Amino acid sequence: MVALQLDHVFKQYGEKTAVNNISLQVEQGEIYGLLGANGAGKTTTMRMVLGLIYPDGGDIRYHGKPYSVELTRVMGYLPEERGLYPKVKISDQIIYLARLRGMSKLDADKSLRYWLDRFEVPEYYDKRIEELSKGNQQKMGFIAAIVHKPQILILDEAFSGLDPVNVELLKVTVKELRDSGTSILFSTHRMEHVEELCRRITILHRSNTVVQGDIREIKSRYPREEVILYTQGQVNRLDSIPGVKSVESVERGYHIHISTPDTAQLILQHAMAETTVERFEIKEPTLNQIFIQEVGESNE
Amino acid sequence: MNSNLGTIIGFTFKNKVKTKSFLITTLVLAILITIGMNLPYLIKQFSGGDDGKAKQIGLLVGSQQETAAELQKYAEAAGSKDYAFVPYAGSSEDALKQDVKDGKLEGYVTFEEDPANKSFPKVVYAGEGDMSQSLGTYLQGALQNVKTTMITKDSLTAEQISALNQPVSFSSLDISDNAKASSGKDAEKDRNQKIMNYVTVYFLMILFFSSNMMTGNMIAAEITAEKSSRIMEILITSVKPLHQMFGKIIGIFLVGIVQIAAFGVVIGANLMLPNNVGMLDEFHLSLADINMEVLLYGLAFYIFGYFLFAVLYAAIGSMVSRTEELGQAVMPITMLGLAAFYIGIFSINTPGSMLIKVTSFIPFTAPTAMLVRIGMGEVPVWQILISLALLIVSILVFGWLSAKIYRTGVLMYGKRPSFKELRKAMKAYKI
Numbered sequence: 001m002v003a004l005q006l007d008h009v010f011k012q013y014g015e016k017t018a019v020n021n022i023s024l025q026v027e028q029g030e031i032y033g034l035l036g037a038n039g040a041g042k043t044t045t046m047r048m049v050l051g052l053i054y055p056d057g058g059d060i061r062y063h064g065k066p067y068s069v070e071l072t073r074v075m076g077y078l079p080e081e082r083g084l085y086p087k088v089k090i091s092d093q094i095i096y097l098a099r100l101r102g103m104s105k106l107d108a109d110k111s112l113r114y115w116l117d118r119f120e121v122p123e124y125y126d127k128r129i130e131e132l133s134k135g136n137q138q139k140m141g142f143i144a145a146i147v148h149k150p151q152i153l154i155l156d157e158a159f160s161g162l163d164p165v166n167v168e169l170l171k172v173t174v175k176e177l178r179d180s181g182t183s184i185l186f187s188t189h190r191m192e193h194v195e196e197l198c199r200r201i202t203i204l205h206r207s208n209t210v211v212q213g214d215i216r217e218i219k220s221r222y223p224r225e226e227v228i229l230y231t232q233g234q235v236n237r238l239d240s241i242p243g244v245k246s247v248e249s250v251e252r253g254y255h256i257h258i259s260t261p262d263t264a265q266l267i268l269q270h271a272m273a274e275t276t277v278e279r280f281e282i283k284e285p286t287l288n289q290i291f292i293q294e295v296g297e298s299n300e
Numbered sequence: 301m302n303s304n305l306g307t308i309i310g311f312t313f314k315n316k317v318k319t320k321s322f323l324i325t326t327l328v329l330a331i332l333i334t335i336g337m338n339l340p341y342l343i344k345q346f347s348g349g350d351d352g353k354a355k356q357i358g359l360l361v362g363s364q365q366e367t368a369a370e371l372q373k374y375a376e377a378a379g380s381k382d383y384a385f386v387p388y389a390g391s392s393e394d395a396l397k398q399d400v401k402d403g404k405l406e407g408y409v410t411f412e413e414d415p416a417n418k419s420f421p422k423v424v425y426a427g428e429g430d431m432s433q434s435l436g437t438y439l440q441g442a443l444q445n446v447k448t449t450m451i452t453k454d455s456l457t458a459e460q461i462s463a464l465n466q467p468v469s470f471s472s473l474d475i476s477d478n479a480k481a482s483s484g485k486d487a488e489k490d491r492n493q494k495i496m497n498y499v500t501v502y503f504l505m506i507l508f509f510s511s512n513m514m515t516g517n518m519i520a521a522e523i524t525a526e527k528s529s530r531i532m533e534i535l536i537t538s539v540k541p542l543h544q545m546f547g548k549i550i551g552i553f554l555v556g557i558v559q560i561a562a563f564g565v566v567i568g569a570n571l572m573l574p575n576n577v578g579m580l581d582e583f584h585l586s587l588a589d590i591n592m593e594v595l596l597y598g599l600a601f602y603i604f605g606y607f608l609f610a611v612l613y614a615a616i617g618s619m620v621s622r623t624e625e626l627g628q629a630v631m632p633i634t635m636l637g638l639a640a641f642y643i644g645i646f647s648i649n650t651p652g653s654m655l656i657k658v659t660s661f662i663p664f665t666a667p668t669a670m671l672v673r674i675g676m677g678e679v680p681v682w683q684i685l686i687s688l689a690l691l692i693v694s695i696l697v698f699g700w701l702s703a704k705i706y707r708t709g710v711l712m713y714g715k716r717p718s719f720k721e722l723r724k725a726m727k728a729y730k731i
Contacts, residue, residue: 014724047711050537051537052533052536052537052711053711069540072537072538072539075537077533077534077537079530079533079534081530082530083529083530083531083532083533083534084529084531085315085525085526085529085531086529087319088315092311092314092315093531096307096311097534097535097538099304099307100304100307100308100535100538100539101538144534145534
């Protein structure tokens, strides 16, 4: 079931196009990755989904219906710059925010206590935001975004500024929410998070959609251009094989860049003829490489 | 969605009232009010010294036995609790000086033949430091009385003398068409009511101005803080901006009311203190003389005026990104508030001037200007109603406009936007 659907959504600020005809679908129980450099249009897209600003063209549908005020109750939002009152008690403000989104005081309190226990910080209930470290403030912002059990969750750079332990904690939580049926629109700069969490992504570059789809499909569209070869003895004249772009010697073997996939087989045959092969792998491109290729090139 | 408005009002109110700064300012102001109200009594206590006992004034009788006797007689008849005379025989001041030094006497009075005026001697008061004003007034009055008695001797009766000393009764009467025909009996009540009206109008204007400034700045500061902490983005995706804005305005209005009520209780409690009980009477004021019409109209203008200014403060607050810039940004509204206040205060004695007539129809100045006209002058009811209607319409117009500015402004960070930029942004955001 499609929880969130953007159809040729277009947004212009004056002369400048902020988002150019983005189309995407987030299924129920899916984490959808929205990638892009700074200023690519991620936040604008998210703000349009949230109803903070209205698109100039195109259509956004939530469970098949257009935007309405009632939607605020089923949406959760963690802005890139965490928004909480610095001087108000955490319990006071998070219960307040949950109540604004239609929760009863009692349920909100229960939910808040559950999440504080879950993050192993029940003592924060009576603390103020300004007393917490930046990472913990972010965890509180995350709780504020999910305390009312939203069906559609918008996370803008949810993991930035967190230590590895807390990143892991939030990752597990996000996956859990996904498994319980929450649809999540997730933006980040960090490719490794996307590869781990998301099935489908959209890469934005200067307001335009440059790459979109299933991560595995995207990767298969890009040629495998790197070969890892570990051998017992030396392999000579690797660079004379047609199609080899460069050879890099490492401790136990070679990293070889090639221009066509067929070259890999030639390398393997050549190596086997000379010595014993211990490891042979044709590496698929990382998302990072794809991103840099797509975004970096046109950046010049 | 209306429960949201209640939630916002409750949250705003609770958090503002709980802040240390609010508690401290309220407490400090309450203490200042208490000190101010008891200052006259305290001063009397400190300068007067001894526990309310009458101050002893020495009388060096000398050759003026008759004058001294009359003075004592007068003091007894007047029954003053503050001063009493103690006669000393002989003509040497040494004993008196010693007693003043020992603190037995406040000071003493000596008589001296006046060559220019055979019938009454010159009087000199001697004491440590300057003579207090109240003692001077007392002695002057007493001596004047004694002099009259002595000169007229037995040619006038006691009644005639007291009639002579009675001040002339003088009052004014309004005979214009719309003045209520008042019989002589009501004249004094009328006069008292006028004074009370004056007090009510003055009080309401100060209330309007001070609560406007205080709460207005609070509203703007709160909104700017929400914007700079980015919680605004979450709020705006949770609640309609109109609810959010009015929730904030009403919440802080209640905070202001609580503060005013606290001051009211402090003032009331102070008036109940034994040393202050007579204060209102002294000024011939009685709460029963409060004109309900003036009070009710005044409160209506006060509340509506508050909301008009509050929506403007909210709009300004939403346009500013950092609290430091706020002071400068709210300047135009502060000036508007000042103008309203001063027009009211300076025109309180000329409630019929053209200035006050015109400004009583301008929504921003109407809360003070119309109040002056209602309380101090004469104004037909239909004019009051038109002025109120204009005020309410302008609240709706400016409230709507402010909500739009608010909705746009809170998404604009960085430098404060000009109105042109704001309009462009409104168009761009489709607000």
